[in-house]
Amino acid sequence: MNFVLSEFQLQLEDSVRRFARKELPAIGKWMEETAEPSPPELVRQFADMGWLGMNLPVEYGGQGAQPIDALIVLEELAKISPAAAFPVFESCFGPILAICHFGPIALRELLVPKVVAGEHMISVSMSEPQAGSALTELTTKAVRVDGGWRLSGQKRWCSGAGHAEGYVVYCRMSEAPGAKGIGAVYVERDTQGFSFGKQESLMGFRGIPSADMYFDDVFVPEHHVVVESGGFTSMMRAFNLERCANATMGLGVAQGAFDYALEYVQDRRQFGKPIIDFQAVQIRIADMAVRLDAARLLIRRAATSLQDGFPSVRDSSMAKCFSNEVIREIAGNALQIMGAYGYSKEYPIEQRLRDAWGWGIAGGAIDIQKVNIAAEIVGRRFDQRR
Structure with a gap:
């Protein structure tokens, strides 16, 4: 199984990363301070870049891109601001996905073009x-x-x-x-x-x-x-792909925290040298990097091992469960490395710690994912009512 990104995907990743680093820091900070949703001009930019509903079917206005392409976009945006990335999350992996697969054609034709154009969330x-x-x-x-x-x-x-x-x-x-x-x-x-x-x-x-x-x-x-x-059971199949998006939003938060902490440990000096020269810091950085890569690989396995357009419950639940757990750990380690600077609202790490905790609740709690995984392993559902 090959998880190496194609040339197109690498170019996509680079273009989104450059956009996010330039355009999102100020917007993300404003959204955090005001609790206001994404401004309309940002949503229009996403639409102009072709990122809204990019994995939705071409016949209804989307680009027909692969789910992993949309996840690449989502991670790069979420590294800077998951709130700013939310319109992409909803347009690619929200309920519009279920409408596209299971809803009547008239409803697809009515709604998908509006979502892709940024006119409807x-x-x-x-x-x-x-x-x-x-x-x-x-x-x-x-x-x-x-x-x-x-x-x-x-x-x-x-x-x-x-x-x-x-x-x-x-x-x-x-x-x-x-x-x-x-x-x-x-x-x-x-x-x-x-x-x-x-x-x-x-x-x-x-x-x-x-x-x-x-x-x-x-x-x-x-x-x-x-x-x-x-139709509930069919609709929940689309939710398997939403789990991958949830995991990716969290992954972006964790990767953003790691990137900030990595820069900090190379600049911050104590006892006459950068703190990255201390073995304890090196080990913590290595642990964070390993967990980030492991989470990303689980997500990409789920997003590329599709059955009739959707990941399996097992693969998607494993990806979400692991990602949700490690992003809390990574955000906490980033804060600990930075000490008082990490705890200060003047720096972005404390926000990432708060956001990291939420993804293990939203879209199905971590323990629910573990119940799903166990059910898939033993081959039967567990009746929680008995």
Whole structure:
């Protein structure tokens, strides 16, 4: 199995890296300080560069690029600012991916060109107050009516809530138990009866909006049904690729922390010499580098070993689990190496430590990934309810 990047991919990586280093530091700092989402002019730049939805099908406006190409772009942007990279994350690996694979053609034709052009961001709405890891216990419900469906319920922890123009809402669409009764519908932000709670104030992820969402008898037309009851399992296949993107966002955070710390240890002098000359620092730097490469290789294995366009649960869960764990360690080591400078808000490491912790919660907690991995190893699912 060859993980060496092609000439095109190396050029892509270099061009994104140069763009990110030039354009994103000031924007990322502004987003961190204000908690405001990506400014429209940045999203337009991403669209002009061809990075929004670059792996979506050509027939619907995308470029048809490989998932790993989009992950290369995502990592380079996230090295500087994961919040600034979020529109690329959503446009390449968010719910629009599920729409492209499982939604009706009319919905694909309506939404994908808008996403690629930077005119629309679409976020996923899954978790509820009593349904997070136990997602099949969600209670948000869609009831069939003349011409469509009526949607009622509450959602929580939706990244992009209040900012995105549209939402793919997982909901119960029949009386069938568990996953068999769950489907998904698409809801526009300004739909009557659809409202948002106050914006969450999170430890990290500043610049990535999050809020409760309320559906009060919201009408959803028939052509906005992504999948009907029973389509939940198919939709979750797209989530395997989203896990790779989650892992890559974290990887970018960790690589950015490592790069900053590596420069610091070569400049910082103690006892008359750069601190990189001390063996303890050398060992810590080496450990960080090994873990970064291991995480990247697991992600790329998952992203290139596709089955019908998606990674396996095993590969994607391993990539996310390992990446989520090591980025916390790497960000913590970077802060420790820098001492008081790492702990100061004047420098970017403390932000990376806060952001690193979030990726092991978002998109399925670390321990949930380990349950998935164990299930794949033994060849059966574990019923957590018994």
